[in-house]
Amino acid sequence: MYLFLVLLGWIVTYFSLYFLFPYFFNGAAPALSRRSWYSIIGTVAFSAFIFAASSNIRDPELSNRILHIFGGGFLSFLVCFLAVKDSGLNIGRFQFFVFSFLVVLSLGAVNEMLEYVLQNYFNFSFAKTANDTWLDLISNSAGALIAGVFLTPFIKHSWNQK
Secondary structure, eight states, X not given: OHHHHHHHHHHHHHHHHHHHHHHHHHSOOOOOOHHHHHHHHHHHHHHHHHHHHHHTOSSHHHHHHHHHIIIIIIHHHHHHHHHHHHXXXXXXXXXXXXXXXXXXXXXXXXXXXHHHHHHHHSOOOOOSSHHHHHHHHHHHHHHHHHHHHXXXXXXXXXXXXO
């Protein structure tokens, strides 16, 4: 159930960012393209792969770190990248990196707040100590930095466009 909600969250996040990025930087929202659906399928597949891979790690702490690095920070940054590329947004690399990094940090914080509510009011079990929350946020940040290093160079910016 939780995995389904996470996958649904990635789809909602992609579409939100697809319209948010261009609206924030250009003041106009683009029409959806066919590439969007391929990005959604790829995002869901990558998310499922990371979840399965981290589930096969025997050490629960390492598994959780991998899950948050690649299934949290890296995947969130990848969703930002795909939304920018698919929407055709003309944005500078620095703008993209900073805005995407802030989005990733925000998504990580929202995830941790959701885990708090589910754990304390609906008897889900996510963390044994508060340190886990901080380690999750650090892992999300590390994943965003890794993705930023690899994905930001692929952002094309044309200074001649208005």
